[in-house]
Amino acid sequence: MEGSAVSSNEHLVIAIDGPSGSGKSSVSKAVARTLKAAYLDTGAMYRAVTYAVLASGADLSDDAAVAQAVREADLQISTDPDAELVVIAGQDVTTAIREPRITENVSAVATNLDARAELVRRQREIIAAHPRIVAEGRDITTVVAPQAPARILLTASEEARMRRRGLELGGTQSQEQLATQVLARDKKDSTVVNFTQAADGVITVDSSDLDFEQTVAAVLDAAGFGRED
Numbered sequence: 120m121e122g123s124a125v126s127s128n129e130h131l132v133i134a135i136d137g138p139s140g141s142g143k144s145s146v147s148k149a150v151a152r153t154l155k156a157a158y159l160d161t162g163a164m165y166r167a168v169t170y171a172v173l174a175s176g177a178d179l180s181d182d183a184a185v186a187q188a189v190r191e192a193d194l195q196i197s198t199d200p201d202a203e204l205v206v207i208a209g210q211d212v213t214t215a216i217r218e219p220r221i222t223e224n225v226s227a228v229a230t231n232l233d234a235r236a237e238l239v240r241r242q243r244e245i246i247a248a249h250p251r252i253v254a255e256g257r258d259i260t261t262v263v264a265p266q267a268p269a270r271i272l273l274t275a276s277e278e279a280r281m282r283r284r285g286l287e288l289g290g291t292q293s294q295e296q297l298a299t300q301v302l303a304r305d306k307k308d309s310t311v312v313n314f315t316q317a318a319d320g321v322i323t324v325d326s327s328d329l330d331f332e333q334t335v336a337a338v339l340d341a342a343g344f345g346r347e348d
């Protein structure tokens with residue numbers, strides 16, 4: 120880790136954005152483990168507050184009610200890359216936030232600008248509380264932590280992203296279902312944040328033709344922690 124672009128006493132923030140299935144969560148966790156850093160899954164925060172909004176009975180088409188439920192959400196999230204834990208109002212919702220009913224409704228919350236402002240505020244607090252952290256999502260490089268010393272856009276072709284999601288779900292989903300879960304959600308989400316083109320100073324890592332280990336190495340390299348051999 121010598122010769123890194125990030126000096127040792129600097130607040131180490133690695134910001135990673137990208138579309139669904141590009142490998143953000145799995146690759147960011149591996150990068151955090153390698154660097155002995157914390158890990159923040161901001162997508163899990165959007166999923167968790169969506170769980171809270173649904174539990175509150177708020178009408179998803181009522182922007183003010185959704186924003187209010189998000190501001191009131193009692194959310195805790197683990198930043199340990201080896202211990203995934205998401206808690207809403209004292210209840211462990213780590214598994215529940217991955218269910219289709221959340222995936223289908225999360226964009227309604229993620230496209231609410233007041234809800235986003237609240238989550239961006241909480242995400243900045245979590246990032247500030249950790250001396251070393253890898254944070255991933257859709258707007259980390261541009262909105263949440265635009266001053267991060269390392270900013271990366273992780274991309275992959277539509278085919279690769281749908282194939283990976285399909286494998287992850289054990290081959291249970293048709294091409295049409297995968298397209299809805301991956302491509303249609305990205306389309307909705309990209310109405311409020313741009314995660315398809317790298318902003319100035321953001322390095323793009325295209326993982327379409329890389330395997331998992333190669334992608335982790337490419338992200339470490341882009342963050343200034345390449346192996347010196």
Ligand SMILES: Nc1ncnc2c1ncn2[C@@H]1O[C@H](COP(=O)(O)OP(=O)(O)O)[C@@H](O)[C@H]1O
Pocket residue numbers: 137138139140141142143144145146283284287326329330331332334
């Ligand atoms: N470079 C890669 N090559 C092959 N599979 C990958 C690669 N990166 C990630 N994966 C796999 O693809 C799936 C989706 O990755 P995930 O990290 O959940 O993506 P995201 O968080 O961007 O939606 C996971 O099963 C993961 O192990």
Ligand SMILES: Nc1ccn([C@H]2C[C@H](O)[C@@H](COP(=O)(O)OP(=O)(O)O)O2)c(=O)n1
Pocket residue numbers: 138139140144161162163165166225226229255256257258259304308312
């Ligand atoms: N910083 C972020 C992170 C996630 N989101 C939104 C976009 C996604 O539809 C949901 C869920 O994100 P998540 O990363 O879990 O999505 P994937 O299922 O990994 O593709 O949250 C966002 O708008 N901004």
